Structure formats: C-alpha cells, structure tokens
Amino acid sequence: MTNFSQVVSIDPAVCTGCRRCSEVCPVDAISGAEGEPQSIDTSRCVICGQCVQICSAFVSPFDDAAENLPAMRTGRGLAANDSATLFAAHFRNDTKRVGDLLNNPSMKSMVQCAPAVRTSIAEEYGLAPGTLTPGQLAASLRRLGFDAVYDTIFAADVTIMEESSELLERIRSDGPLPMFTSCCPGWVRYMESAWPDLIDHLSSCKSPQQMAGALFKTYGAEIAGVAPESIASVSVMPCTGKKHEAARPEMQSSGYPDVDAVLTVTELAAMLKAKGINLAEMPEEDFDVPMGLYSGAGVIFGASGGVMEAALRTAIAVISGNEVNESGVKFVPAGKGIRRASVEVAGRTIRAVIVSGLANAAALLEDVRAGKADFDFMEVMCCPGGCVAGGGQPKLLPGVNVEEAIALRRSGLYRHDRELPVRASHKNESVLALYEKFLGKPLGHRSHELLHTHYGTEGGEH
Ligand code: SF4
Numbered sequence: 001m002t003n004f005s006q007v008v009s010i011d012p013a014v015c016t017g018c019r020r021c022s023e024v025c026p027v028d029a030i031s032g033a034e035g036e037p038q039s040i041d042t043s044r045c046v047i048c049g050q051c052v053q054i055c056s057a058f059v060s061p062f063d064d065a066a067e068n069l070p071a072m073r074t075g076r077g078l079a080a081n082d083s084a085t086l087f088a089a090h091f092r093n094d095t096k097r098v099g100d101l102l103n104n105p106s107m108k109s110m111v112q113c114a115p116a117v118r119t120s121i122a123e124e125y126g127l128a129p130g131t132l133t134p135g136q137l138a139a140s141l142r143r144l145g146f147d148a149v150y151d152t153i154f155a156a157d158v159t160i161m162e163e164s165s166e167l168l169e170r171i172r173s174d175g176p177l178p179m180f181t182s183c184c185p186g187w188v189r190y191m192e193s194a195w196p197d198l199i200d201h202l203s204s205c206k207s208p209q210q211m212a213g214a215l216f217k218t219y220g221a222e223i224a225g226v227a228p229e230s231i232a233s234v235s236v237m238p239c240t241g242k243k244h245e246a247a248r249p250e251m252q253s254s255g256y257p258d259v260d261a262v263l264t265v266t267e268l269a270a271m272l273k274a275k276g277i278n279l280a281e282m283p284e285e286d287f288d289v290p291m292g293l294y295s296g297a298g299v300i301f302g303a304s305g306g307v308m309e310a311a312l313r314t315a316i317a318v319i320s321g322n323e324v325n326e327s328g329v330k331f332v333p334a335g336k337g338i339r340r341a342s343v344e345v346a347g348r349t350i351r352a353v354i355v356s357g358l359a360n361a362a363a364l365l366e367d368v369r370a371g372k373a374d375f376d377f378m379e380v381m382c383c384p385g386g387c388v389a390g391g392g393q394p395k396l397l398p399g400v401n402v403e404e405a406i407a408l409r410r411s412g413l414y415r416h417d418r419e420l421p422v423r424a425s426h427k428n429e430s431v432l433a434l435y436e437k438f439l440g441k442p443l444g445h446r447s448h449e450l451l452h453t454h455y456g457t458e459g460g461e462h
C-alpha cells in the first residue's frame with residue numbers, strides 16, 4: 001500500500017522486478033533482486049520521477065491484482081472507479097485535492113503552469129511532442145474553473161531578476177562562488193542530502209513555482225482584494241519533485257503555503273478529460289494579467305541550459321548596458337551532459353557551466369569541494385534534457401523514440417521564445433511594474449522575505 005505522504009512509490013503487487021527503473025535512477029535509490037519487487041530508499045531519492053517515466057508494468061484487468069483495483073486506486077489518491085492505468089512505479093495523485101479546492105466556494109483559485117507544460121500536454125490528445133498550446137492551455141484551465149489563470153513563466157522572469165542580481169552581488173563581494181542555480185527541486189534535494197558542505201553555493205532564490213505562489217498570496221491577494229488564506233494556489237508542473245518542494249515547511253512566506261497543490265501534466269490532462277474539456281479543440285486565450293505576462297527568456301527555463309541563457313541575457317544587459325535578445329554566448333560540449341562557455345562582460349570574465357542530468361554533476365562538485373572549480377556559475381537540471389523530460393510529463397511508452405520526443409519538446413520552447421515580442425526578463429513590463437508597485441528592487445527587503453529562502457534544512461520528509 002502506498003504511503004500517501006510519499007510522492008514516488010513502487011507498488012510491490014505490480015512490480016515485475018525488471019529493474020529498468022534502477023538503471024535510470026540518478027542516485028541509486030532503488031534496490032531489489034531481479035524478478036522481485038523493488039523498493040525505494042526514500043533518504044536517497046530526489047523525487048525526480050524518472051522511474052515513473054520508464055516503468056511499463058501495469059495492472060491488467062486479467063491479473064490477480066485486478067481484484068484489488070478499487071483499493072489500489074484509493075491508496076494512490078484516485079477515486080475508486082478512476083480509469084487511469086495503474087503502473088508499478090507511480091507518483092501520488094493530487095487531482096482530488098485540486099478538485100476539492102476548486103469546489104470550495106469560499107476560495108479564490110489561482111493557477112500557474114510551468115514552461116514545459118505547453119510543449120508536451122498536446123501529446124495527451126494525440127498530437128506530436130513539441131506542439132505548442134499556450135493559448136489552449138489558458139482556455140482549458142479557465143474552463144476547469146480557475147478564477148485567475150497565471151503563468152509560472154512570469155515568475156521565471158522574476159527569478160532571473162533576483163538570480164542575476166545575486167550573481168553580480170556575489171562577484172562584487174567575493175562569493176561564495178561558484179553560484180549554483182536552485183530552481184530544480186531534485187538538484188536542491190541532492191545538494192542537501194549528498195553535498196551539505198557546499199550548500200552556500202546554491203542561489204538563495206526560491207524556484208519559479210514557489211516565487212509565483214508567494215506572490216499569489218501577497219501581491220495577488222492585494223489585486224484580488226482578498227485575504228491570503230482565501231487563495232487556493234495550484235500549479236501545473238512537468239515534475240514530480242515539485243509536489244515535495246511545495247510541501248517544504250519553509251515555503252510559507254505569507255504565513256500560508258505558497259503552493260497548496262501541484263498537478264503534473266498527466267494529472268491535469270486527466271482532470272480536463274473527466275470534465276469533457278478537449279484542450280486540442282480549445283480556442284486560444286491569453287493568460288491573465290499581471291502575472292500571466294512573460295518573456296521568451298522565461299520560456300526556455302523548461303529546457304536544460306535555458307536558465308543559464310536567460311540569466312546571461314539579463315546579466316550582460318545589466319553589466320554592459322547592451323540590450324540583447326539572446327546572450328550570444330555559445331556553449332560547447334565539455335564531457336557527458338556538460339557544456340561550458342566564457343563571456344567577457346565589462347572587463348570581467350564569467351565562466352558558465354550547464355549540467356544536464358544529476359549524475360553528471362559529481363565531478364564538478366568534487367572540484368568545488370577541493371577549491372579547484374574553474375567556473376563562476378553553474379546550472380544543474382536533475383532530469384537529462386531538463387524539465388521537458390520531467391517525471392510528470394506524458395509517459396513516453398516503449399516504442400517511442402524518447403530522445404527525439406524530448407528534442408521536439410525542447411525545440412517547441414525555443415520556437416516560442418523566438419516568436420515572442422519580449423525575450424529578456426528585465427524587459428517584461430509586468431515584472432517591472434511588480435518591482436515598482438510592490439517589491440521595490442531585486443534583493444530588496446520584500447524580495448528577501450518572499451522570494452528567497454535558506455536551503456540546507458532539508459524541507460520535509462520524502
Ligand atoms: S517499478 Fe517498474 S521499472 Fe521498476 S522494476 Fe518494477 S516493473 Fe520494472
């Protein structure tokens with residue numbers, strides 16, 4: 001039986017012991033003999049969901065286990081008569097929780113969706129990976145009943161304002177450098193559990209999901225004219241780790257949880273289908289203002305290298321005064337899953353590293369620990385390829401060319417970036433208005449209170 005508080009689990013009644021999950025687990029958290037049910041060491045697990053993505057063992061109506069289907073469904077947070085396929089490796093289902101929030105007439109619901117959702121959710125309707133549906137996504141969320149349809153990408157732009165300022169501050173005040181990005185919860189959890197002595201290298205920025213949630217319950221509450229406790233803050237993510245991140249006890253800047261519930265892409269698709277909403281046939285609608293306006297820089301957060309690219313677009317503009325749509329920085333391969341670049345800005349060289357896949361970060365961390373790091377700024381994404389390949393994305397079943405599908409999702413995001421009129425976070429007028437009317441300035445008092453945190457306390461159990 002699933003432990004309901006646990007985000008990722010393996011059901012021993014369904015697991016065949018094929019061990020494909022253990023091959024993709026980046027932290028060697030899955031154990032068990034071949035042919036026997038596997039188990040997850042929750043103290044090591046970083047909740048990336050890659051095991052969920054690869055597992056293809058499910059309960060068939062002809063299996064002995066099918067007798068217990070209603071109990072298995074409720075154990076996973078599903079309705080007893082839900083029609084979802086029950087795979088052995090699975091994540092906690094939060095659709096009922098979100099349904100309850102939407103049905104509560106005393107709550108004002110605000111939703112955000114991460115960049116990588118709009119390049120993959122169309123797959124749930126039979127369309128090709130990389131099919132872009134931001135307008136249909138906004139329309140579908142509105143039909144589902146959300147009062148305000150906002151966007152995580154707005155908060156990604158805010159993250160860049162804060163994170164690029166933090167990088168420049170660390171460069172000016174001698175550290176601690178190198179600075180590591182902190183928007184991937186699997187990466188943060190890995191740092192906290194395996195490299196606690198290097199925790200000060202992590203940016204103090206919350207992830208875009210948590211920044212958006214903190215702003216919903218403060219800035220958003222002011223705009224809506226309601227109390228923070230009356231806001232139901234929901235996010236739609238490509239990531240299973242975001243469910244854990246939202247539950248971290250320190251993520252309550254307003255005095256209430258920044259994010260009340262997290263849906264993966266597959267969970268949102270299931271909710272839409274249950275209500276008869278066909279996203280593929282929806283008209284294109286805009287996200288709501290002000291927290292639904294976004295730049296192309298925030299869009300590319302959803303692919304490995306995108307946070308670095310977005311941060312450099314703004315950092316270069318701030319240091320040199322040259323406005324850029326693209327950083328113009330060319331990253332070159334430097335080992336498995338690693339790319340590097342150096343950029344000269346106002347007489348200073350910034351050496352940047354992008355790491356795709358948690359397992360590829362260890363050698364670089366050893367260099368940092370030994371005081372031999374030859375870089376200033378490092379982006380790490382836990383899932384190979386970044387959020388486009390997250391554990392909450394539509395499942396790429398056997399027979400699908402996984403690399404090609406991930407590449408198509410990625411190219412969809414970069415196409416969206418190129419097509420947007422504003423492509424740098426510091427040019428997003430809604431973000432500038434947020435600072436003018438509410439936050440003050442990046443790294444200011446209110447930003448520190450709402451948008452930054454201290455990692456290292458390991459927020460919550462698995
Ligand atoms: S959880 Fe799934 S992938 Fe892992 S061993 Fe069991 S059946 Fe295989």
Ligand code: SF4
Pocket residue numbers: 008021024025026027028029030040044045046047048049050051052
């Ligand atoms: S969620 Fe990720 S870290 Fe945890 S067991 Fe699965 S593959 Fe390993």
